[in-house]
Amino acid sequence: MDTRLDEAETHLDTFDVGDSAEWVKIVQGRPDEAVEGAFRYGSSIVTFDKGRVSGWTNGEPRLRVSWLSFADVEDRLDAFTIGSTRGEVFEIQGDPDSASADAYIYGTDAVYFQNDRVISWTQNDERLRTRFMPTLPFFDPHVSR
Numbered sequence: 716m717d718t719r720l721d722e723a724e725t726h727l728d729t730f731d732v733g734d735s736a737e738w739v740k741i742v743q744g745r746p747d748e749a750v751e752g753a754f755r756y757g758s759s760i761v762t763f764d765k766g767r768v769s770g771w772t773n774g775e776p777r778l779r780v781s782w783l784s785f786a787d788v789e790d791r792l793d794a795f796t797i798g799s800t801r802g803e804v805f806e807i808q809g810d811p812d813s814a815s816a817d818a819y820i821y822g823t824d825a826v827y828f829q830n831d832r833v834i835s836w837t838q839n840d841e842r843l844r845t846r847f848m849p850t851l852p853f854f855d856p857h858v859s860r
Contacts, residue, residue, distance in 0.1 A: 729781035730761075732816045734768045742779050762815075770815030780814070794846040801831045807844050 730742045739754060739761055740746070746754035746761075754761045758774025771778055795804050804819060804826050805811070811819035811826075819826045823839040836843055 729779045730768060731781040732768050732770065732814070736763055736766050736768075739768060770813065772813040772820075773810065777810075780810075794844045795826075795833060796846045797833055797835070799833045801828055801833075804833060808842075 728742055730739050736754070743754075743756055743761070746756055748755040752763050754763075756778065757776050759776060759778050760772045760774070761768060761778065762770045771780060773780075793807065795807050799807075801819075808819070808821055808826070811821055813820035817828055819828075821842050824837060824841075824843045826836045826843065827834050836845060838845070
């Protein structure tokens with residue numbers, strides 16, 4: 716059986732930033748509470764801006780969040796840095812406690828993104844596995860500056 720097909724089917728049962736509130740209901744089910752701009756599932760929260768997922772905070776039960784941006788990496792990375800992709804951060808750090816289009820939150824630590832690339836982080840309880848050398852390719856000649 717094709718593992719890519721299995722992976723694609725799994726992603727059909729998930730949601731991510733930018734998906735509609737209706738899709739979240741289809742994937743996650745009826746929320747325990749729905750207020751303007753947010754759904755609550757137990758202690759998990761999904762936030763919306765103009766009817767689209769703008770972020771989420773995982774509690775219990777865990778939300779069925781998509782990670783389509785995963786890099787297909789054979790060798791596991793052990794740290795991320797400025798320029799790492801959103802998928803690389805997830806691969807290294809695992810499931811964030813909270814996420815938005817601009818950040819992943821791990822406890823009191825945060826990783827900040829611009830155009831799905833790491834631009835900075837704050838580290839308070841030292842959970843982040845970072846390094847201060849860029850991952851290759853750090854410079855993309857196809858992107859205009």
